[in-house]
Amino acid sequence: MISKTLQLSNHRVHYLEVGQGEPLILIHGVGMQASAWYPQIEYFSKHYHVIALDMPGHGQSSCLPEQATLQDFVNWTIDVIQALGLGAVNLAGHSMGSLITAGVAASAPQLVKRIAVLNGVYKRTSEAKQAVQARAAELRQGVIDIQAPLQRWFGNTESDQSACEKVKTWLSEVNLQGYATAYTAFAHGDDTYADSWSSIHCPALVLTGEQDLNSTAEMTYRMAEQAEKGQAVVIPDERHMVNLTAPNLVNQAMQNWLHTPA
Template structure:
């Protein structure tokens, strides 16, 4: 199914009924990452999975896909489905979008799960690395995709979950260069949402991989402590939905 946002098709799926939960993927991923979660979750609730702008089967509309624009695209899907309140979980970049959604539509969310994600803005060093990433994508998309995705999982899990990594790479390779760089630039300019996250008066969780190579576990623990969020320590790296699938499914099954 699709809705329109700024002239682009925004693709989504919906399964089950009642007590909705919205699942958002991360950078260079798609709603397909939640495929193993849908059958179990949809037995007891509505599960909505959305391809964010420029990802999966959703179209692109700008040279920069800001987190605010992505959040508004998500809201268009929820408006179409007549969902007024929902739990929401977002992996990595999807978590950034969740936070923007809360800022723009504060009464929409009933609970929030940041999966391998943070309310903090990019550091100066990270912003410089984003610009380097843009140049690398423009020079050699294939090399960038393989390197970026392969580095997300802890080494000892890379062989164990090889098929999952290959699926992610194949999905990312479908993206146009402009779609990848639009997301990178959108993440680079996102605002710091630590204070907004701290003020959230609703159940909020941070899922942190003990060996996450992208977001340091110790830093996420400090953010959770300072914002009143519940920290869930998982054993893997940045891809908890693959490396710790059962534990994450259990969490998403019980949040309201």
């Protein structure tokens, strides 16, 4: 696996690259970094050209302006895909990365062969909106609570706790400004591309964990049923970081998705 940097205008983009074959680009969620896809990088790099991006303000990628919206993150991703010069790619995102993925598919369909949306959100309830926007406001004031998301995301199983330790490290290393900017865009962005699902015509995997209380099974079914080639997968007994806690099941679902004719 090679660590690479791409310079886009005044933005530094860092990513991990490994493997050969059809391109598969991975976009992590808020507070994470490219390495948060490690089970998928290891599995898919045997047969695919895997590129895991550090989202703006995360890992080694430079920040977007503090007032950046979800659309700015989508435009950043479009610029990166075009700069990589790989043609149409398979694009997968987790959490905020899934909002970005859907936004790219809606805005620049010529750049995507297939999309996978893992633990995505769709038209939050008023109560959920208030909760996530309150957390965003706290981050903008410099208040970061690492334990709260860990408690939401992980149970007490051995696989959960092993993944939890890795995620705890990534959250403790995140750039606070980059985290706050991305989280604010995430908190206010669930409606931005929500009405565009019917315009997504490529194969679309929409996956979540049954016990993910924020990226719910209901949201997953609603997104998938609107896409022309949408498929919903809900993994029993799993929460928000399902790609880490149930990697075999997620990898199998993604493998089936990648075998779907584009």
